[in-house]
Amino acid sequence: MKNIVVLASGRGSNLQAIINAIKEKKINAKISLVLSDKKEANALKIASENNIKSKFIDPSFFASREGYDIYIAELIKKENPDLVVLAGYMRILTDKFIDSFEGKLINIHPSLIPAFQGLKAQKKAVEYGAKFSGCTVHFVTKELDNGPIIIQAVVPVLPEDTEKELSERILFYEHKIYPQAIKWILEDRVIIEGRKVVIKNAKYGTLPVNPALEDF
Template sequence: MKNLVVLISGRGSNLKAIINAIESRKINAKISLVLSNKKEAKGLEIAKNHGIKTKFIDPSFFSSREGYDIYIAELIKKEKPDLIVLAGYMRILSDEFIDAFEGKIVNIHPSLIPAFQGKNAQKQALEFGSLITGCSVHFVTKDLDSGPVIIQAAVPVLPEDTEETLSERILSYEHRIYPQAIKWILEGRVKVEGRKVIVKDAKYGTIPVNPSLEDF
């Protein structure tokens, strides 16, 4: 069985979607550790309620971001993960961490990458006047929110949208495309060639999700 380590900072809604996918046997994997940089992260309680080991590591105990990342990387290595999943993890990973798990880290971002990278992507989309935005699952590289994209979902922006309403509309697709991408990766169907990602036997050319969802 494949093994996941999930990093969180907040409410853990994407974590819950992944847990649900595992418990419903859509994803043949286990989560051996949920790690957070925030003691009050609600996702830690979600993990505990599902019998998953959790750790809170306080960044303030470390003199540098690199020192923190080297420490948590050593903890994560003990879990022997097949994939590291960033689910609302609000820290920029250091080069040292990415080097330790190169090609094995994925993230979900609430925009159609390369648009609106970094924090508050939904607010950025509203302020720019975009009519379509969405979410992307991508591999993590040393360039922020710029790694090769696995799957994207397009979401309309409505005239009356606020940051909150747009975020909720995007989130409903996040909860579907993230488990799907994880399943594809763990099944060995994802091939990366430079910036291009191909999912073997996936159906391409579909809207609003490309490639098309299969299980979620």
């Protein structure tokens, strides 16, 4: 069985979506560890409720971002993960951490990368007057929110949208495309060629999700 480690800072809704997919036997894997940089993160509560080992690692105990990342990287390596999943993890990772898990470190971002990278992507889309936004699952590289794209979902931006309303519409698809991407990776269907990612036997050219969802 494949093994996943999750890093999360907040409410843990994507973590819950992944747990649900595992319980429904759509993903043949286990989550062996959830780590958080926030003591009050709801993700830690979700992990505990599902009997998943979880830890809060306080960044204030470390003199530098590098020191923190070296420490958590060693904790993760002990789990021998097949995949490291960022699920609302709000810290910018150092280069050494990214190097440690190159090719098996993924993130979900609430925009259609390369648009609206960084924080408050939904707010940026509303304020910019974008007509479409969405979400992107991508491999993590040293350039923030700019790694090779696995799957994207398109969501319309309505004239009366607030940041909260657009965020909720995007979140609906986050909970579908993130478990789907994880399933594909753990089934060894993902081929990375430079910036281009191809899913073997997937259906391309579909909307609102490309490539098409298969299980979610």
